[in-house]
Amino acid sequence: MLDRRNKTLTTISILILALIMLPLVLVVITSFNNESSISLPIKGFTFSWYANIFQEPDFITGFETSLVVALIASGLALLIGIPAVYALTRYHLQHASWFQSFFLSPTLIPEIVIGFALYQAVVINLRTPVFISLIIGHFLLCLPYVIRLITASMLLMDSHIEEAGWICGCSPQKGFFLIVLPNIKTSIIAAFMMCFINSFNNIPISLFMNGPSITMLPPAILNYLQNNYDPTVSAISVLLMVFTALMMFLVEKAIGIKKITE
Amino acid sequence: MxxxxxxxxxxxxxxxxxxxxxxxxxxxxxxxxxxxxxxxxxxxxxxxxxxxxxxxxxxxxxxxxxxxxxxxxxxxxxxxxxxxxxxxxxxxxxxxxxxxxxxxxxxxxxxxxxxxxxxxxxxxxxxxxxxxxxxxxxxxxxxxxxxxxxxxxxxxxxxxxxxxxxxxxxxxxxxxxxxxxxxxxxxxxxxxxxxxxxxxxxxxxxxxxxxxxxxxxxxxxxxxxxxxxYVARFIGYDNFVPVSPNSCQDNYHVKAGETVLTTTEDCLNAKVLTIRPENIVLDLKEATQNTFDGKIINREYLGQSFKYTVESKLGEFKVEEARQKMRSSGDEVTLTLPAKHLHPLSE
Amino acid sequence: MNRKSAVWLLVPAFMGVLVFTFFPLIEIAIPTFQNRNGFFLLYAQFLKSSYNWQVIGRTFLIAFVTVMIVLILGLPISLWIGRQKTAVRQVLNLLILFPMLTNAVVRNFAWIIILGHDGIINKFLLALHLIKSPLDILYTDAAIIIGSVYLFLPIMINSLVGSVAELNVEIEEAAAILGSNPWHTLFKVVIPQLAPGILTGCILVFAGSMTAYTTPQILGGNRHLVLSTLIYQQAMTLGNWKNASVIALILIIISAFSMWIMRRVSHHLDRRPSNA
CATH class of the missing domain: 3.40.50.300 (P-loop containing nucleotide triphosphate hydrolases)
Incomplete structure (x- = not known):
């Protein structure tokens, strides 16, 4: 049978798994090379490329900006997304499914186009500060995650418990904070994590607004990679992997990692 | 096939x-x-x-x-x-x-x-x-x-x-x-x-x-x-009387505590005797063997019959009686276990 | 709260998407149609160039081949992961999730180390004297495809493992008892049951690899442009904003159209009644 004891299937799967993990392992190895080229096998061992990261101001400020933008955009998406989902799932509004699709529609537009269009319309034509435009772009990236994850858990939640709250004397506003929010807490955390990770990693939207005034980390690495070819890129890649692992660990501790892929 | x-x-x-x-x-x-x-x-x-x-x-x-x-x-x-x-x-x-x-x-x-x-x-x-x-x-x-x-x-x-x-x-x-x-x-x-x-x-x-x-x-x-x-329990024999194997000289009598019970099957090596609830008779006048006193402690109505739980010196018995007259908890009765329905089990 | 006031909760999200997604698109679209010599002039000009057709063709080709490879690699490993004991499955899910959440630059950069002139593959082949000079693997369509496969494989696996875990194994046993060998069971019983999940995964991967920017940028170089890198080049390198807008709109249309076609096909293939 095609189960986990099937030898052919196991062999193929482990090979594919190796194919998935190996490239990342190679990056880790090259980051310790004491030569100034990225090559394997490495000749000697050094930490100097990690030190070199901190010599690149673009990486430092880029990290800060990416962090701030991701945090603000994720928070904003939750703040705007949760009430919308609440209204859509609880109040049997007309055209509810149309609104649902409309809120998810930014995913249908290629990210590079969103970045390009925002840059033209908001930065150039409206003369909005680049930072604000970045937040807007990343907010559009985040909103669909919030809509999807929160809707799923609102639909799973028994609507009677909210009514029970009203009968116990809660006003609808109070009930929302005391009953609804605590019950969708895990999916709020999940949505926030998905928003944060995807915003932090995003390139296409940030790309057009990345410039002398503001640097984001991923485009900064992309830039560095195109102009230099030394293990500094490997080193910062390793740091980003550690960052990802740390995020995954936090999610696992908080709500169980499974929640963010559902 | x-x-x-x-x-x-x-x-x-x-x-x-x-x-x-x-x-x-x-x-x-x-x-x-x-x-x-x-x-x-x-x-x-x-x-x-x-x-x-x-x-x-x-x-x-x-x-x-x-x-x-x-x-x-x-x-x-x-x-x-x-x-x-x-x-x-x-x-x-x-x-x-x-x-x-x-x-x-x-x-x-x-x-x-x-x-x-x-x-x-x-x-x-x-x-x-x-x-x-x-x-x-x-x-x-x-x-x-x-x-x-x-x-x-x-x-x-x-x-x-x-x-x-x-x-x-x-x-x-x-x-x-x-x-x-x-x-x-x-x-x-x-x-x-x-x-x-x-x-x-x-x-x-x-x-x-x-x-x-x-x-x-x-x-x-x-x-x-x-x-x-095990099989008996599975198919609805609710009553089990533990007995001492080889407690009597012949093959058709066996002792449960001090009471001697009679069977129609060989019970020399029996550890337990079993009988179905519907085979136990209550207040049988002409009873000569396998008969003793008991007291009803519970009653369930099953539609066609009543099911009583009867307490006796040989333990609790489930008795199913298909008659209209209803007995009540606390009633004193005599139980009779007909020998032909009493099956010896050796395991 | 009544339904009327509930509508107000939708307003911020609605305005956000409308003002920042659709207005900018309209704003970049309008100038592309404002020509003295015809409404669609810029589009006609774009589509006249054989170079641009090459780019469109490459965009399609990469997306198509990527989907195929991702599917072929993703299916067996998803079957395998989906059928592990829960504890093992959780660990494997983490291993799949990790690359998925790691920055795309990092993941593409890893393939420079492997595919480059000085990369592992070339070094290996040179050491074995199979080749005399390094092969040009990096900065080719093949490199973009490899990078895209690497980028999207975890997504496919992630979306398939769930459906695999939900399969009733008794159905495969029933097929076996009816005389179906494992190979036959895979194609006639397992894959048809996974079809909805497979098609959803394919649509995700197709749309994703068609519009991806990072991978073709890093692994394709300047001479192997796809539509998304062409937009950036036109806008930022050549400063030709109108042309970039034209390409952006073409990319939207092409990707939306492909997704629509794939949805239609998947709807057609999934014969099961949706609301039984």
Whole structure:
């Protein structure tokens, strides 16, 4: 049978798994090379490329900006997304499914186009500060995650418990904070994590607004990679992997990692 | 259809604990045999080894005296009905039933004919183009049966096929399976945990306990002569009187505490005597043996009869009495255990 | 709260998407149609160039081949992961999730180390004397495809493992008893049941690899442009904003159209009644 004891299937799967993990392992190895080229096998061992990261101001400020933008955009998406989902799932509004699709529609537009269009319309034509435009772009990236994850858990939640709250004397506003929010807490955390990770990693939207005034980390690495070819890129890649692992660990501790892929 | 023989079948998943220990039995052509037991007794494992779905640890499975133990499942010519029905959700009723014929590379025209006939036989003709998700439980059950039967299997295996149906439908399907079995002279191996169900439809019943066979007999024999306390409990013998083996000189008397009880069966080695609740008689005037006093402590109304719990020096007894006069808790009664209904059990 | 006031909760999200997604698109679209010599002039000009057709063709080709490879690699490993015991499955899920959440630059950069002139593959082949001079693997369509496969494989696996875990194994056993060998069961019973999940995964991967920017940028170089890198080049390198807008709109249309076609096909293939 095609189960986990099937030898052919196991062999193929482990090979594919190796194919998935190996490239990342190679990056880790090259980051310790004491030569100034990225090559394997490495000749000697050094930490100097990690030190070199901190010599690149673009990486430092880029990290800060990416962090701030991701945090603000994720928070904003939750703040705007949760009430919308609440209204859509609880109040049997007309055209509810149309609104649902409309809120998810930014995913249908290629990210590079969103970045390009925002840059033209908001930065150039409206003369909005680049930072604000970045937040807007990343907010559009985040909103669909919030809509999807929160809707799923609102639909799973028994609507009677909210009514029970009203009968116990809660006003609808109070009930929302005391009953609804605590019950969708895990999916709020999940949505926030998905928003944060995807915003932090995003390139296409940030790309057009990345410039002398503001640097984001991923485009900064992309830039560095195109102009230099030394293990500094490997080193910062390793740091980003550690960052990802740390995020995954936090999610696992908080709500169980499974929640963010559902 | 064919004869089935199982020899010394054993199964262990981890190499240490045996879920099946030395199972041997045979099923004759056209026989309907049920395997009865609680969950975890190994009945489904036995069925799945016979089907070829899981490998045995040791032992053989023979069909018409040919050893098929190493034949892969898809090369055995069996039919099986699963508890979940396991219908192919992506195929219509017609395609589900035709599946086994297609794997056998049978001509399209013949498939069409055979499937149509089978759908007719199982009363599914109107549903041919429906998908499993559109069918009721009973209809799915029929499709599952039709799909198993169409390949003209040497042996039909059924794994708790009725347990997902409601009580009324279960009776109906039970009759239908019986009718088809007789009509097609099928050899059937039927796994269930429902005693009533299996006694109603089987030629023989195999009762399993913790990986071995406790009794393999006709339903009548099992009903009247359970071999072990386990079997007796399973088929509704509610009363068990512990006795001391070899406590009397002859083979038809045995001591329970200080009371001497008489039986019509050899009770020399008996550890326990058992009797069904409906066989105990209350307040029998002409009683000469196996009679003692008791007090009613509980009453249940069963419709046709009352079931009393009676406290006595030999412990509590369940007594079923089919008479209109209602007794009440606290009533003093005399219990009589007729010797011919009192069965000695040695294990 | 009544339904009327509930509508107000939708307003911020609605305005956000409308003002920042659709207005900017309209704003970049309008100038592309404002020509003295015809409404669609810029589009006609774009589509006249054989170079641009090459780019469109490459965009399609990469997306198509990527989907195929991702599917072929993703299916067996998803079957395998989906059928592990829960504890093992959780660990494997983490291993799949990790690359998925790691920055795309990092994941593409890893393939420079492997595919480059000085990369592992070339070094290996040179050491074995199979080749005399390094092969040009990096900065080719093949490199973009490899990078895209690497980027999207975890997504496919992630979306398939769930559907695999939900399969009723008894259905495969039923097929086996009816005389179907494992290979036949895979194609006639397992894959058809997974079809909805497979098609959803394919649509995700197709749309994703068609519009991806990072991978073709890093692994394709300047001479192997796809539509998304062409937009950036036109806008930022050449400063031709109108042309970039034209390409952006073409990319939207092409990707939306492909997704629509794939949805239609998947709807057609999934014969099961949706609301039974």
């Amino acid at each position: 064919a004869d089935l023989e199982v020899q010394n079948l054993a199964k262990s998943y981890d190499g240490k604990t045996k879920v099946l220990k030395d199972i041997s039995f045979s099923v004759k052509n056209g026989e309907f045999v049920s395997i009865l037991g609680p969950s975890g007794c190994g009945k489904t494992t036995t069925l799945r080894i016979i089907a070829g779905l899981i490998p045995e640890t040791s032992g053989q499975v023979l069909v018409d005296n040919k050893d098929i133990t190493k034949v892969p499942v898809y090369k055995r010519n069996f039919g099986m009905v699963f508890q979940s029905y396991a219908l192919f959700p992506h195929l219509s009723v017609f395609e589900n039933v035709a599946f086994g014929l297609k794997t056998r590379k049978i001509a399209k025209s013949e498939i069409k004919e055979k499937v149509a006939a089978m759908l007719e036989l199982t009363g599914l003709s109107d549903l041919a183009d429906k998908f499993p998700a559109q069918l009721s439980g009973g209809q799915q059950q029929r499709v599952s049966l039709a799909r198993a039967l169409i390949i003209d299997p040497e042996l039909l295996l059924m794994d708790e096929p009725l347990s997902n149906l409601d009580a009324k439908l279960r009776l109906k399907m039970r009759e239908e399976i019986c009718r088809l079995q007789k009509k097609m002279k099928m050899t059937v191996l039927f796994v269930t945990h429902d005693q009533q169900e299996c006694f109603a439809i089987s030629d023989k019943v195999l009762i399993m306990k913790q990986g071995h066979i406790d009794q393999f007999d006709t339903p009548q024999t099992i009903f009247h002569h359970p071999r072990t306390e």
